[in-house]
Amino acid sequence: GEGVVVETAEVVVVEEGAEGEVPVVMMHGFDSSCLEFRRLVPELEERAREGRMPHPVRTIDILGWGFTSRTTARSFSAPSKRAHLLAYLSHAFPHTPVVLLGASVGGNLAIDFALEHPDRVAGLILLDAAAFLDAGPAEGGEDEPEGWWKVRGRMASIGVLRSVPLRAVANWVSYYGRREWATEEALRIGRVHTFCEGWAEAMAGFIRGE
Numbered sequence: 001g002e003g004v005v006v007e008t009a010e011v012v013v014v015e016e017g018a019e020g021e022v023p024v025v026m027m028h029g030f031d032s033s034c035l036e037f038r039r040l041v042p043e044l045e046e047r048a049r050e051g052r053m054p055h056p057v058r059t060i061d062i063l064g065w066g067f068t069s070r071t072t073a074r075s076f077s078a079p080s081k082r083a084h085l086l087a088y089l090s091h092a093f094p095h096t097p098v099v100l101l102g103a104s105v106g107g108n109l110a111i112d113f114a115l116e117h118p119d120r121v122a123g124l125i126l127l128d129a130a131a132f133l134d135a136g137p138a139e140g141g142e143d144e145p146e147g148w149w150k151v152r153g154r155m156a157s158i159g160v161l162r163s164v165p166l167r168a169v170a171n172w173v174s175y176y177g178r179r180e181w182a183t184e185e186a187l188r189i190g191r192v193h194t195f196c197e198g199w200a201e202a203m204a205g206f207i208r209g210e
Helices: 040-049 078-092 105-116 158-162 164-173 184-195 199-208
Strands: 010-014 024-027 057-060 098-103 121-127 148-151 154-157
Touching (some): 010 040, 024 078, 024 105, 040 057, 057 078, 098 105, 154 158, 158 164, 158 184, 164 184, 184 199
Parallel strands (some): 024 057, 024 098
Antiparallel strands (some): 010 057
16 A cells, blocks of 8 residues: 555564464554563563463564654555554465554554454454544644644644653653663663654654544
8 A cells, every 4th residue: 555664673572483373463552662572572582482482473663663664655644554564464474364462552553453454363462552533633734843733722843752851751651660660771762763764754644644
């Protein structure tokens, strides 16, 4: 489909599972990356070495977020993210339905994808799944400065989404064991992808539903 790219950041967590076992594909949350699962990956790898993880496991970046290619995509809307996921699965697991594990907005993408392509999904694992609301794109106008969008009548800068104060708050509220896990390292890793080329344009496109 238009605006779909297959190129995406992928981490092969468990290369080969037991014969006949369903692959698991993990998807991160809003404006995050596959690094979101960096602490889970070693645990799954250890289980695989011990023979306790029979499933092939991958974690990928959602179109427009993480370290996906943004220069060749024309759209970063929810339907485009779904089409990008289909392109990836058609390449990685062309003949096998998968279990989709989605955190936050990644969980909603999993639900959205399963409804649209039930033949490609063997099951869902949802972690605090969010939802795409069918409320239309955020309002915008030709006179707005580049990199800004209007939400509920107010102007906000895309750049605030990668600011240290906002990311620090998000970092703190995202963990249960905050003092152990909501570290400065986690803050840096959580925003590193926002410095990739095309990040602001991709964020604006998603927010506007374009």
